Amino acid sequence: MSMIKDLHVTRRAVLKGAGALVVTISVPVSAARTPARAKGGAGVKPPLKPDELDSFVKIAEDGRVTAYFGKMDMGQGVDVAIGQIVAEELDVPFERVTVVMGDTAHTVDQGGGSGSTGIQRGGVPLRNAAAEARRILLELAAIRLKTPARYLTVADGVIAVTGEAARKVSYSELIGGHYFNVKLVWNKKMGNRLVSTGKAKPKKPEQYKVVGTSAPRNDIAGKVFGTSDFITDITVPGMLHGRTVRPPKAGAAPVGVDESSIKHIPGARVVHEGDFLGVVATKEWDAVKAAETLKVAWSKVAPPFPDQKDLYDHIRRTPTLKAKLKAKDTGDVDRAFKGAAKIIEAEYEWPFQSHASMGPACAIVEAKDGEATVWTGSQKPHSTAEGVAKILKLKKDQVRGIWVMGPGSYGRNDAGDGAMDAAILSKAVGRPVRIQGMRHEGTGWDPKAPASIHKVRGGFDAEGNVIAYHFHSKAFDRQNVRSRESHPSHTLAGQLTGYALKPRKIFRTPNESYRFPNKRMGWEIIPPLLERASPLRTSHFRDPLGPQVHFASESFIDEMALAVGADPVEFRLKYIKKRIDARVVKAVAEKVGWKPRVGPANKPGGTGTVTGRGIAYAQRNGAVLAIVAEVEVDRKTGRVWPRKFTIAHECGLIVNPDGLRRCIEGNIVMATSRMLWEEVMFDNDRVTSVDWETYPILESMEAPEEIDIVLIDRPNIAPKGAGEPSTRPVAGAIANAFFDATGVRLRRAPYTPERVKAALG
Amino acid sequence: MAERISLNVNGVSHDLEVDPDMPLLYALRNDLGLSNPHFGCGLAQCGACTVHMNGEAIRSCVTPVSAAKGARITTLAGLGTPEKPHPMQQALIDEQAPQCGYCMNGWIMTAAAFLEKNRRPSDGQIRKALAGLKCRCGTHMGIIRAVKRAAKAMG
Ligand code: FES
Ligand code: FES
Numbered sequence: 001m002s003m004i005k006d007l008h009v010t011r012r013a014v015l016k017g018a019g020a021l022v023v024t025i026s027v028p029v030s031a032a033r034t035p036a037r038a039k040g041g042a043g044v045k046p047p048l049k050p051d052e053l054d055s056f057v058k059i060a061e062d063g064r065v066t067a068y069f070g071k072m073d074m075g076q077g078v079d080v081a082i083g084q085i086v087a088e089e090l091d092v093p094f095e096r097v098t099v100v101m102g103d104t105a106h107t108v109d110q111g112g113g114s115g116s117t118g119i120q121r122g123g124v125p126l127r128n129a130a131a132e133a134r135r136i137l138l139e140l141a142a143i144r145l146k147t148p149a150r151y152l153t154v155a156d157g158v159i160a161v162t163g164e165a166a167r168k169v170s171y172s173e174l175i176g177g178h179y180f181n182v183k184l185v186w187n188k189k190m191g192n193r194l195v196s197t198g199k200a201k202p203k204k205p206e207q208y209k210v211v212g213t214s215a216p217r218n219d220i221a222g223k224v225f226g227t228s229d230f231i232t233d234i235t236v237p238g239m240l241h242g243r244t245v246r247p248p249k250a251g252a253a254p255v256g257v258d259e260s261s262i263k264h265i266p267g268a269r270v271v272h273e274g275d276f277l278g279v280v281a282t283k284e285w286d287a288v289k290a291a292e293t294l295k296v297a298w299s300k301v302a303p304p305f306p307d308q309k310d311l312y313d314h315i316r317r318t319p320t321l322k323a324k325l326k327a328k329d330t331g332d333v334d335r336a337f338k339g340a341a342k343i344i345e346a347e348y349e350w351p352f353q354s355h356a357s358m359g360p361a362c363a364i365v366e367a368k369d370g371e372a373t374v375w376t377g378s379q380k381p382h383s384t385a386e387g388v389a390k391i392l393k394l395k396k397d398q399v400r401g402i403w404v405m406g407p408g409s410y411g412r413n414d415a416g417d418g419a420m421d422a423a424i425l426s427k428a429v430g431r432p433v434r435i436q437g438m439r440h441e442g443t444g445w446d447p448k449a450p451a452s453i454h455k456v457r458g459g460f461d462a463e464g465n466v467i468a469y470h471f472h473s474k475a476f477d478r479q480n481v482r483s484r485e486s487h488p489s490h491t492l493a494g495q496l497t498g499y500a501l502k503p504r505k506i507f508r509t510p511n512e513s514y515r516f517p518n519k520r521m522g523w524e525i526i527p528p529l530l531e532r533a534s535p536l537r538t539s540h541f542r543d544p545l546g547p548q549v550h551f552a553s554e555s556f557i558d559e560m561a562l563a564v565g566a567d568p569v570e571f572r573l574k575y576i577k578k579r580i581d582a583r584v585v586k587a588v589a590e591k592v593g594w595k596p597r598v599g600p601a602n603k604p605g606g607t608g609t610v611t612g613r614g615i616a617y618a619q620r621n622g623a624v625l626a627i628v629a630e631v632e633v634d635r636k637t638g639r640v641w642p643r644k645f646t647i648a649h650e651c652g653l654i655v656n657p658d659g660l661r662r663c664i665e666g667n668i669v670m671a672t673s674r675m676l677w678e679e680v681m682f683d684n685d686r687v688t689s690v691d692w693e694t695y696p697i698l699e700s701m702e703a704p705e706e707i708d709i710v711l712i713d714r715p716n717i718a719p720k721g722a723g724e725p726s727t728r729p730v731a732g733a734i735a736n737a738f739f740d741a742t743g744v745r746l747r748r749a750p751y752t753p754e755r756v757k758a759a760l761g
Numbered sequence: 762m763a764e765r766i767s768l769n770v771n772g773v774s775h776d777l778e779v780d781p782d783m784p785l786l787y788a789l790r791n792d793l794g795l796s797n798p799h800f801g802c803g804l805a806q807c808g809a810c811t812v813h814m815n816g817e818a819i820r821s822c823v824t825p826v827s828a829a830k831g832a833r834i835t836t837l838a839g840l841g842t843p844e845k846p847h848p849m850q851q852a853l854i855d856e857q858a859p860q861c862g863y864c865m866n867g868w869i870m871t872a873a874a875f876l877e878k879n880r881r882p883s884d885g886q887i888r889k890a891l892a893g894l895k896c897r898c899g900t901h902m903g904i905i906r907a908v909k910r911a912a913k914a915m916g
Contacts, residue, residue: 075861220854224850224865224869226796226836226866230796230799230863283791284787284791285780357863358807358809358895358896359799359809406863407799407861407863407864408860408863438803439801439802439803439804662857662860662903666860667899669901669902673899691806692806698901699901700887700892700894700904701888701889703888707902
């Protein structure tokens with residue numbers, strides 16, 4: 001296992017600029033420009049201030065460019081796109097740019113991986129800083145070449161007098177290894193909303209040469225040859241291995257711990273703090289055995305969970321904790337329903353789902369001498385470091401967070417919990433501690449996507465026009481624990497050591513542009529089943545609530561179309577208000593050669609395999625998606641196989657088309673898995689989905705045969721996120737295709753073979 | 762308790778003092794520093810820990826280290842290198858298939874063993890050979906394309 005030496009410098013050394021990370025010594029660009037900075041001999045290390053150009057872009061002595069990115073790539077190539085954007089604005093070859101991300105000592109907090117905003121928001125300060133750097137370099141070149149900047153041309157990081165190629169100076173000659181010492185205008189916001197702007201105007205899309213090309217990822221070789229490290233591969237000198245011990249019944253606390261029960265395991269030790277219980281050992285296998293062997297007496301607690309079969313009834317009958325009944329409200333919905341010639345109504349149900357990352361959480365924390373370093377796979381390492389600081393009672397700047405690629409993350413998985421576990425263990429034993437969960441923790445104890453029910457009503461006039469629409473969700477909180485682990489309250493270890501739950505109490509409504517004259521969308525949430533350290537605590541999971549609400553809303557659009565004898569595509573186009581949305585729907589319909597139809601292709605009843613086709617559409621933060629699913633349903637076995645998806649995808653300017661295609665494929669496959677397979681099971685005492693047998697996900701046999709992607713590039717529209725949006729309409733499209741194939745409307749997800757068989761009766 | 766066990770991994774033999782019941786995965790990762798096989802489930806349900814034992818793809822998370830005595834173990838690093846990539850590794854690069862990549866060891870090792878036996882697999886045979894492997898990022902489409910590409914390259 002490789003030791004990450006250069007990562008393992010102490011936080012203090014980094015802050016003093018004396019550690020291994022310091023590459024070169026900064027000397028003033030011009031005496032006037034850099035009065036103070038050169039004095040202390042500070043290295044070329046980003047100052048970490050959002051109003052400094054040097055926080056985002058560095059040009060080294062050899063002319064290589066480093067971009068310091070305060071968001072994250074979780075394996076979809078966001079960093080490649082950021083490198084393209086920086087290369088574009090600076091006029092250097094893409095290969096010359098290195099993107100540094102995920103280290104709190106090197107990047108300002110741009111919010112980490114969050115809401116598919118890596119390019120949409122995260123790219124903006126980088127683009128502005130790179131453009132500003134180019135402007136400054138031109139200014140410096142003008143002095144050096146004694147020629148006004150307007151007579152200069154930039155190519156490949158070399159500035160030359162236009163038409164006189166011999167009179168030139170390179171970026172590295174101008175500034176290599178030095179600070180720019182140039183201020184940016186910063187909007188005083190941190191995280192996702194951080195914007196910093198220079199005087200330079202970024203390029204216009206028609207000038208783009210690097211943006212819009214399919215630059216390849218640079219992390220793939222390391223992943224297929226096994227030469228790059230994952231978080232699980234990091235070792236730190238003196239490190240012990242830790243494991244947590246979770247209660248057999250949710251909510252139970254350890255009341256008696258028999259330390260002698262692990263006496264025979266070399267070096268094994270118990271850490272018991274508050275209600276947090278864990279073990280450490282020198283060897284990993286010994287830690288695993290110790291956690292399994294340790295004898296613990298647990299407190300008696302009332303069973304916290306209802307019967308699984310009553311989950312949706314529980315949601316229905318539980319008094320509301322918070323509601324926003326008219327989150328969106330146009331016209332007079334109540335009156336319109338009263339006057340309607342026809343009303344239809346339906347209710348849809350969606351279960352708890354687990355993030356279930358490919359590997360359970362892993363983290364290493366070294367807490368010593370009033371400082372700490374945390375190595376984490378969390379997509380929000382700045383937040384992780386902040387949370388670790390709080391649980392260790394340190395100041396934020398006393399903890400350094402270093403991200404290392406972990407087993408995929410699509411929102412708030414268990415990584416943040418793991419970091420807190422490791423922090424408690426490290427502090428207790430005074431050594432660096434590496435923790436890795438077991439599978440039952442990764443699935444059974446990670447934060448869950450909330451279960452929900454969605455009630456939808458549609459009212460029509462005598463001519464069959466929709467005159468009233470009401471979409472209402474009742475559900476568990478969208479963020480019972482926050483999507484960032486920046487406070488112990490949002491983690492298991494925090495809750496077990498005395499930090500009370502701080503729920504966000506929020507849900508969401510569908511995102512579309514149907515123009516119904518009287519339209520209301522709202523929600524209400526109910527209290528969690530267990531307040532403290534619940535294995536069913538809810539948080540963000542890829543496209544939070546997108547799959548569930550659009551499963552309901554887009555299924556119901558088809559139900560309304562049928563009620564008035566309309567074709568699903570034609571019906572959508574009749575009501576979609578935004579022109580671009582209509583264009584996207586038309587694009588997908590055209591691509592599949594959609595044949596207008598009213599009602600399902602097949603009638604209920606009968607055996608054998610049937611096929612069907614369904615459409616769904618949605619928006620997400622400016623992105624617009626329309627997807628057609630073609631499914632095969634084996635009525636005997638209940639197997640639903642989406643043979644083919646065709647998607648039209650619009651997200652503004654496309655930075656990297658191939659990267660975008662692969663990102664969309666991943667979204668669609670994962671969303672298919674959630675729609676067909678995924679349901680967290682529980683009994684009255686515990687979550688019983690604890691591995692891949694009890695929480696199955698899609699496998700190769702069930703993967704589609706084809707995913708056909710129509711990209712709609714709009715170069716003049718700023719790029720929107722793409723990391724999640726295409727997740728959103730998949731469930732609805734499958735549901736509508738299933739109805740087309742079978743004539744049966746199934747309103748409860750997931751469409752597992754058993755459920756399908758039961759529904760087809 | 763601890764026992765002396767000698768392992769032959771990627772053509773090199775190593776002597777270890779280990780608990781014979783410990784899964785091979787931990788011996789490879791922690792005692793030999795070969796971190797290619799990953800812990801995903803420890804239950805033979807995902808494939809992340811796959812290595813070859815005498816040419817067969819096996820799950821090292823449930824294989825006691827004692828069972829590997831005298832066997833020929835190959836890990837991802839022994840399968841191919843950046844200088845001499847295995848066709849499956851090259852195909853995944855060409856297809857730009859992995860996302861987080863945590864699962865890739867399992868897909869590569871399983872596909873490589875499969876392609877040794879079947880050089881001209883059908884789509885259905887590929888899917889069946891890869892059944893049981895997990896990829897949470899949902900890169901199945903790219904992986905299946907890569908296996909087809911690798912099969913072609915291997916002729
Ligand atoms: S870790 Fe061995 S199969 Fe999952
Ligand atoms: S690439 Fe992330 S789990 Fe497969």
